[in-house]
Amino acid sequence: MRYRLILKEVFIGLKTKDGHRFKVNIKRFFMGMKFTDGIVFKIGIYALLISLGYIYLYPMLYMISNSFMTMNDIISVNVRWIPSRLNWENYQLVWQEVNYPKALREAIILAGLPALAATFSSALIGYGFAKYRFPFKKMLMFLMIMTFIIPPQITMMPTFRMYASYGLLGSIRAFVYPAILGQGFNGAIFILIFYSFFKMIPKSLEESAQLDGASPFKVFTKIALPLAIPAIIIVFLFSFVWYYNETYLTGLFLRGSELSTLPLRIEAFINNYTSIYPEGSRARELMQAAKLAGNILALLPLLVLYFFTQRYFVESIDKTGITGE
Amino acid sequence: MKNTLITIQKLLGDTVYKAHEKLDAYVLKHVRKMTHKLTHNKLLNVSNSHIIIAQKFKIKITNKRREMAVGYIFISIWIVGYLIFALYPVFYSLYLSFFKVRLAGADIRLDFVGIGNYQAAFLQDPYFIEILINYVLRLALNVPVTIVFALIIAMLINQDIKAKGVWRTVFFLPVIISSGPVIAELMNQGATTLPTIENYQFIDLVINNVGVFLANPIQALFDQILLVLWFAGIQILIILAGLQKIDKEIYEASQIDGASPWEAFWKITLPSIMPLISVTLIYTVVSMSVFSLNEVIIYIRNIMLGESTPALTTGYGYSATLAWIYFFAMSFIILIFVGLIAVRGKKVRA
Missing domain, CATH: 1.10.3720.10 (MetI-like)
Incomplete structure (x- = not known):
């Protein structure tokens, strides 16, 4: 919501050719201001969360995907994450x-x-x-x-x-x-x-x-x-x-x-x-x-x-x- | 038809209720009689103000004493359990650590060796000290890494982000699933190391520049980076709970005064959660040390379950000795970490 408002300001700045307004709001959008985080900061947080989440889930995902693999899938170099077919035999x-x-x-x-x-x-x-x-x-x-x-x-x-x-x-x-x-x-x-x-x-x-x-x-x-x-x-x-x-x-x-x-x-x-x-x-x-x-x-x-x-x-x-x- | 049914129901209900009431009164009367007899006899006489034991010893009931007695009654089950299940094994294992223990069928034979077992652990045992030192080095590296990651993750989750519940669920998952066999299997199949890390020759870089002494623990850290991170589940929650208790207004005030987020972290966040960090420290060291796949534990267990030969470095007595040395090493590490934090905490406050 906040981002949309700031973006609107940016466009108004573009339309009216108000250089200052455009610059300030672009900066606000990316870097944030007091009490609001900029989009760069947000992206950074989500990137960190996702990469850490991946590290945490990696063994779990590994277990799940490998447990469905057939012998050929395990040996094959082409198959890494997704088994060629859901193989319930192991279970x-x-x-x-x-x-x-x-x-x-x-x-x-x-x-x-x-x-x-x-x-x-x-x-x-x-x-x-x-x-x-x-x-x-x-x-x-x-x-x-x-x-x-x-x-x-x-x-x-x-x-x-x-x-x-x-x-x-x-x-x-x-x-x-x-x-x-x-x-x-x-x-x-x-x-x-x-x-x-x-x-x-x-x-x-x-x-x-x-x-x-x-x-x-x-x-x-x-x-x-x-x-x-x-x-x-x-x-x-x-x-x-x-x-x-x-x-x-x-x-x-x-x-x-x-x-x-x-x-x-x-x-x-x-x-x-x-x-x-x-x-x-x-x-x-x-x-x-x-x-x-x-x-x-x-x-x-x-x-x-x-x-x-x-x-x-x-x-x-x-x-x-x-x-x- | 309906009315008759209702009357029957009422009648039945009434009789059942009355019978129940009578039974209750009867039981209560007898219970009261019993308790009265128990508390008003020659051996024990309880009145409102005094307890008289055997008609001789008079104890005045004060509020303080009553509180004491009730408190002890509440924790009595713990005291009994401690005496039965916890105290004896600890002292017995300390006692055995001074003996050469030989199991002969069902009974055990003890030969007193004094501090021989402890000497043997340091002087004769070819592996133990090396394993212990390696473990301590690894711990010294792993514990800060675990806590820093826990801190980072807790602070990330504490941000204003979408789907908080999902993230918390993900980061707390290891607490649920990290059991011995599962982790052993993952380690066997090499799923506890991130393949991406191995691709960059980071470890070679460390070996070439810093030396093998430091490189070994670092390599071990990266080999099991997932395990190390997986130990952070509860710590994340502890720190998160602490972060949520910090007053938001403090941050706002500091921002108005022109503090950057970086300064706010060092001057507000960290000092407020410092006590929690020492809690997580102790928790981390303990949980890593009692983890059943830890190499010192495995070594001690192998000696304990192994054959007892005339050599000093075998048998149960010796393994008890090792366990105690291990325990002291662990306590020492906890003391060092907590001490460091206390010093650091003083600096921050000053």
Whole structure:
């Protein structure tokens, strides 16, 4: 709109042969003026955005396009981005081999239950830290942050032996029990999200409820929780995604059991398949596309989830004050 | 017909409602009785002003104490979880790092070696220190790159642009899809490096002019530039949230006073988001360091899962030692980065 106005001025300048008017407005159009960006600036921004966006999307596009390729397409120099035809065989192969619907159901349960438990517990803990004063609070919070900074690899072996002695290995309990006690994957981050969110709720709201005779737990469930819905959504989503994608610890804890996550199943399938064919054979080349198809199938649930909830993902970071002032 | 149905419905509803009410009253009565018995007995007697334990110890209930107790009740699940799941493994692994651990079937045998494992890591292990130094160098390069890119992208998205939602979706996508196997596969197939960068002989230029010592990390950076950028997802959002909280009027005022956008960036934007930058710094270092495809982690895991031989540089105890050295190196890097930012922040404010 603004540009159109400026352009109009430029034309008026041309028509009336008003050299000054023409010059000033041409300059305005390209370079902008105070509070308005010129077209050069705009173009620069979009060019940067598009090139960075390309870098970000490149692996994704690569995966999608290559997963549809036939063996000839992969080898051929002429085909780079667009496969000669949509080839669903790679998907069919993976779909059947890993029994996709069943594996998906299992993976969703395996990520969903711990995520629910983690959301519930971190809400309670975050509320406790945010709203009450008690001795050693600073120290406890420091310890909590340390659990995030210490790499899980340090504690992996003792944890493994400990879970074995509790009899948690090979079942979903190995994830739900720690999560319900606030020690799930990245539990500290979720507690901090709730902490900073509950900090933002004005104290007077709770005080008035207290004056009306509500117990602390009633205040929590009836006042704080309903206000914290954006935080609940974001913690659940993040937690779900991280549990779903976690392969290192999951692989360790579930080793030798029937349970497995989707990415792990697909990885296992790929390893099985590649070991059948000798190094350098053509069938093995073909596996490249099948592997990518497998990865896409593993990511598909998350992508679907993301496209339905991306609003919450990107907006609630704002609302939840994850930035931690 | 309709009327009779309605009356029946009403009657049924009434009876159900009454029964429900009676049941509620009954349950409530008993719950009250139970709680009364629990809080008014010889061991524990709770009144409005005092708690008497075992008829001897009298504790006055003050507002402060009540608040304390409720706070502890809220975080009690975390304390229990910390004691069960977090504290023991940390101390046990620290303890084991001073031992030579041999797994014999189901049980383990420990031989105390003092700081032998730590000495071995620095003196005997042929690879570890080199891998660690390489990693630290790479981190020193990758972390600023990640944060600068996050800053650039956040500032771009914060501009007045069309289809903001779409751009945010694109730049946040890596958070969703960057799982171990997927990235491993992309790396295998060489999709984490931009083909266009390799075409310009940039890396050769660096090797020729600066030397191999610096060129190696730089080459590694460009080999995995996409991975490095992919780590910036959450950081972008953190910085973006910070940018949106800066008051627009400050910019307008500075523009009226004749400040250029360049000056506004250094004098307004950067100082306001400085605390967030240290948050993103810590987050970046931690998330890169615990990432399962990181070479130090892989090396430690291989030692942990590998055969335990009489040599000192094998077995679980040794891998625990390595993990602790790694952890200290990581904390050291975080301290350096945060320290640098603090110094810089002071300068900006002064």
